[in-house]
Amino acid sequence: NAGVTQTPKFQVLKTGQSMTLQCAQDMNHNSMYWYRQDPGMGLRLIYYSASEGTTDKGEVPNGYNVSRLNKREFSLRLESAAPSQTSVYFCASSVQAGSFSGANVLTFGAGSRLTVL
Amino acid sequence: GQQVMQIPQYQHVQEGEDFTTYCNSSTTLSNIQWYKQRPGGHPVFLIQLVKSGEVKKQKRLTFQFGEAKKNSSLHITATQTTDVGTYFCAANYGGSQGNLIFGKGTKLSVKP
Secondary structure (H helix, E strand, O other): OOOEEEEOOEEEEOOOOOEEEEEEEOOOOOEEEEEEEEOOOEEEEEEEEOOOOOOEEOOOOOOEEEEEOOOOEEEEEEOOOOHHHOEEEEEEEEOOOOOOOOOOOOEEOOOEEEEEO | OOOEEEEOOEEEEEOOOOEEEEEEEOOOOOEEEEEEEOOOOOOEEEEEEOOOOOEEEEOOEEEEEOOOOOEEEEEEOOOOHHHOEEEEEEEEOOOOOOOEEEOOOEEEEEEO
16 A cells, blocks of 8 residues: 655756646545645645545645546646745645544645755 | 744663653644654654643653643654654644644754
8 A cells, every 4th residue: 555656756847847747546536636835934835635626725826736547646747947946845635624523633644855946 | 924933953871761842833723733753754644633721641751731832842862762753743733634733843962
């Protein structure tokens, strides 16, 4: 049981290049999320998908787009990378977004470290 | 937007000393979760607190949720080097989506 799998683990981009971070989960979870983690800033939500077919903006969506390809997969795209997007990106999933006890517990992937020069 | 304050930002302790991290919100929470992230790793769920005044224990870790459901704490008794990492609280303010708002974390280092 792999849980949440992210690719790539590391990537270096030049300013203006585009790339897509891939995320897949095999736990039959309904909700998926993309976070970024910067030193001293904790985890900030970029986009989430409460269920297949829906996506919504989080706290820091500018410069990103997402696609919920199917129930298993949720990708994050940087159309024109900027140095400010240098960060560690985490994909996560949960049974269900919302306040239901236990259902919104997050399972994280191993992370993707992105450097934009 | 909603914010949750977590203190301290860093804590350095001698092995065997106790450690506590605190999370505070200005508004009432639906529930709160705690995660641990080892150096170079990803956050891993520890526990969720739902009820007012709730106290839960996991071996040397004690988690508390305030009576007003606005604050929470994680206390580690007699720290060990395996406790090293960053501890995050994640606050849930409710609502249909109920997205979690993470504190900035407390980075714990333990000197053997």
